[in-house]
Amino acid sequence: MNALDILQLLSPELILALTGFVVVSVDLAMRRRDEGRTAATIALLGLGGALVATLLLAFAGTSTVEAFTLAIDPYSLFFKALAIVSVGLVILASISFMRGKSRYLGEYYALLVFAALAISLAVSATNLVMVYLGIEFLSITSYILASYFRQDLRSQEAGVKYFLYGAVAGAVMLYGISLLYGATGSVDLATVGALFSAEGDQRLLGIAAIILLLAGFGFKASLVPFHQWAPDTYEGAPTPITAFLSTASKAAGFAVAGRVFMVALPNLVADWTAILGSLAILSMTLGNLVALKQTNLKRLLAYSSIAQAGYIVLGLAALNPGGDFDGVGGLLIYLLAYLFTNIGAFLVVMAIEQHSGSVDLAAYNGLIKRAPALALWMTLFLLSLAGIPPLAGFFGKFFVFAAVVERNLLTLAAIAAVNAVVAAFYYLNIVRAMFFVESEEQKPVSVAAGLSAALAISGIMVLVIGIAAQPFITWISRSVEMVLVSGM
């Protein structure tokens, strides 16, 4: 492998890093005169470049290349594309949303780009050191972004809470890593996987390591019982950042968990799938039941995203290499569908927040009269979150459920199915407010261009993934095959 090959393989990361630096410097040179618009444009261009680079690598038929503690394989490329798209949509929506809310918008966009870089690195990591570094990198950018509104106490609380939880979760995860290192003398995932047996007391050690590692991954993915930060942080953080935390950042948690468990602990697969299965039950049930009572949309979507994390992790809990539905495929499809759906929902929240300054359910009353397009998009996203066919969310649920049923985990499948009905109740409640509750306010809602564009992209993707799911599923099953071959 020569230097040019390496540059090409790392092109998404290099472009992202470069973009981040350029955004900071250009913003400095502009002396913050244009409210971050130039910075946002450069960031979007860079993200576009990185996306092209990622897709080129993904479709060039490159097989797995592992070097310098990173793996460039279809699995990591999938998550990189996901992270880049998600950050791109968030930036697109932020251009109008953040204007006037902060003086330091150049840094804001740069931090978002660095967050995308952090996710790219974390999802490629084949080495526990890199895993830790990637997750910490993502965490630190997220802490800053969550507390970006310096004047707003809630935003401060969001940042501090996230930081305290994150620091503890990171430390606990590091302890788990040290256990694996202690048992095998290696931090390389594949080596750990080869040396770590599931016999006797080593199995106990492995289970302890799984639980400790999960503190880190589950924290990112907001799985119960590592979710306590989520409602307050989601509520207090600037809404675009909430959208980011609930999608790209969450996906990173699942991606890393998937790779670490599959590659480093294949001999303990029965144990970690069982643990993840119980976390799935807890997350779905708790998230949905608490969401029922929420009237603050950001908080409601926070609990909804905890519940969704429960569905998503079912994919890993039902890991079944060689089956018709291997589980990982379900995980990826679910995350793809969930990304556009959840970002879309938050985009509508941003539009309403910008218009009325409120994120309360009451602000959505009669939305169909004031902003029909917004109400229709929101309905689409909510129905997709509820898993109603033929929208994207249905296929996510379908593939995850299929894996669970194929593994014959019928109790789990039944609990998940019943939970879907509970969730429908509160999603429908928002639809009800938008369509059937009269509003005192009659002023039409105007939506900024960037936000509209991001909404349209998300909405169309939710429809396309739902109606023409096939190409996505083919791409995903190819990605998964290679990971399963290399990992298990």
Next chain:
Amino acid sequence: MAQQALFLIMAVFTLGMALGTVTSRNIFHSALFLVGSFAGVAVIYFLLEAEFVGVAQIIIYIGAIATLIIFAIMLSRSVTGQNGSPMNRQWAFAALGAALLFAALAWLFSRVDFGSTAQPVPEDAIALIGAGLVTEYVIPFEVASILLLVALVGAILIARERHS
């Protein structure tokens, strides 16, 4: 045997200092306890024959980070003032949780034999670390520097805007 005893002493010392850090009512005292805790960890590194990490621990954590923390505290608030109890209502649960975790891990380690993977410390450990950082670990190494840069930007942002 002596090594074991020394380790035990240092471990207790480190833990005591750490406990002091989180329980002290005076934030300045907390910072001093933190220095002690860092020093305890450094000694443990030396005991493990990881001299490089031990030296790095002293230079970076005690020499730079702890000093910075103390400066920050002295610049930002009165040193002698009481800062209120760092305890909240949940401290008992947290203590219980930590104790349980400790008990579980202690029980676990009493059963697991790590001996098989222990290797002798190579002679040229520092050279190996250096080589590692520019070969296999070059990317984590670079990423760490970007991470520090980002953290720096973030720190400035958080520190500055309130006064603007």
Next chain:
Amino acid sequence: MDLTTFPLLSLILWLPVLGALALFLFADARSIRVTALVVTLLDFAASLLLLPRWTPDGSMHYQEVLAWAAGLDFRYHLGVDGISLWLVLLTTLLGPIVVLFSWRNVTENVRSFFFLLLIQQAGMLGVFLSLDLILFFIFWEFTLIPMYFLIGQWGSGRRVYAATKFFLYTMAGSALMLVVILLLYFQTGSFNWLTLKEAGLDRTLQFWGFLTFALAFAIKVPMFPFHTWLPDAHVEAPTAGSVILAGVLLKMGVYGFLRFCLPLFPQATAIFLPWIAGLAIVGILYGSLTALVQKDVKSLVAYSSIAHLGFVMLGVASMNEQGLSGAVLQSVNHGLSTGALFLMVGMIYDRRHTRLLAEFGGLWRQMPVYSALFMVVVMASVGLPGLNGFVGEFTILLGAFRVNPLWAALGTLGVILAAWYLLAAVRGLLHGPLDNPANQHLADLDRREVLVLAPLVLLFFLIGLFPALFFDKITPAVELLLRDVGPVIGR
């Protein structure tokens, strides 16, 4: 055009969707109405094309198969047999009728209304035409959405409550269905109905599969005690919505039993048949008695639906040729006659904005055309010989009698009660003195309204006088079903 290769079923299925999209080409309400009418008429015409070349052999006709995802046996697979044929035709017939009915009394959000009506029709057709279980499930769940908005937006009174209850009830019913569909797949390697019914599933799976599917279908039918959503939804829905709910949506439940529960889970069917029969009879009696005490005509018709669907389910529970054929035909009959009843209730509601029986009386003199047609519709619903209801109910009772005379006896009690409550409606509306001043200037039906009702009334007579035309196509499919399932059940 060669009809054997032409994708006729896809045309029938997707025409309303295309029509719904075409509505966005027009801005004025009139063009939108005309488009909706033309599309539904075309769809009806297309579905009539199914009839001429029909070979009555009970098998699946006009099948279309398209592979979907590589490596997954999930296909776009459509087909129609004697059981679904008349339900498809019922759906496409009610399409133009409700469009025509809603011509003048839907004035706000006209485009959205007809859009929802058209995609609702496509969803229901998809349910009747799908032979792939996933495809079926997608359409089944999808039908919730347009109906939710139809009730919630254009309904009356507690419309939002009714719409939400409808949505959550039916969604809860089908929550576990997907899990069972997947279980079937992993046992047999197929989502295909044709493969699954030959597969011979094991007993436990049949048991749980039946329970899960039956829950979803029983809620939709609705069978006692899963009926509580129905009075709310029917009463609060706009007339067009009530017609579609009663006419077609409930039949999806009956169809589900016939298409999936019986052939896929025959052993379980044998266990549960007495329960279905019992609940069906309770439904007949409960629905009839409750209808008797209603003060609102629309509630009366809504509860009569529970009773009528009880009859249909009694036919299903009989599990013999007469019972099943009767159940299929009676489903269609109920769609026609209850559809007509809801339309007629809607017509006086449009005039008086009340449906309380106490407000009316003596309409004979003021609205002779309305009254005459109302009598015909009531007679059809009661089961007067010569009209459609008689044929259906008689066949079902015959089937039930052959299994258990007691069932038939209790069912007959239901027929008597039906005559009672429907004639009470006739008395309340049409007879007596015309003493309410508000009623003294009511206009009789106009041409559009007569046109709306005419095809239904014609069909009452057609089915009543020439039932063989319909049974000819139903019976072979039922025989085929019984040939597979009958031996297991011992019929």
